[in-house]
Amino acid sequence: MTCAVGCLGAALAACGGPSPQHAARPGQSASAAAAPSKPPTLAPGPAGLTPVFTNGPRTQDKTVALTFDADMTADEGPRAEAGERFDNPQLIDTLRGFKVPATVFMTGRWAEEYPQEARAIGRDPLFEVANHSYSHYAFTSNCYGLPTVGEADMRGDVERAYAAFKKAGVPKAMPYFRFPGGCYDQRALRALSAVGVTAVQWDVVSGDAFATDADAVARQVLEGVKPGSVVVMHCTRSAAPTTEQALRTIVPELRKQGFRFVKVSELIGQTAAGHR
């Protein structure tokens, strides 16, 4: 299925898929509830190029978006079968316990492996599910040793992830896409222009990938966060084993400093509205 943002909502509402709540509003922020339930996006660049979002407005309103990449690569099925855990339910529980809204950038392959978790995250108003490709293959060459997606397959890979989310029962995935490894170029932005997504990068690297010291991860985040920041973390136990523990320091400390946790959609909404 080829579906730009404009028809995403309509397609999901009409699909009558696994979710009986097709008419339910996602019910997020007040502004989202007042408008038709179309998530905010950035305007495309020249020649319709996919826009790239890095952080929200640096205003006095101290907002910060924690984002979690639910990584699983298309060829990691045998490793999951052998017992490796690419999910992290404890981390999701901790976010719920703290009532911290978050955006989960999920690969389609992850949703196939953990459909119940994908569905539960997708149906929880505390969270939003965004797209991290189906395969977690890189959209440029030389990206952390990841295998690469050919230009002709880029759009299909992103759309295949949306199909996987829908099949898992995620009622409404957001039109936000995070490039695997964060690697992109003009060619990749052009290849995705018809999908209608906003590419989402970050301005704070948590360093949680393969970290062994939760305190070091927490310190790096706390030193990096500014109003409007987007923090990249991982929701994958095997590759980011200390993230949940680091959150137990990060969340109370940022709240003490007056930060409010928001989803990426809220930061994009503020940015699209011209920082007002």
Ligand SMILES: [Zn+2]
């Ligand atoms: Zn990733």
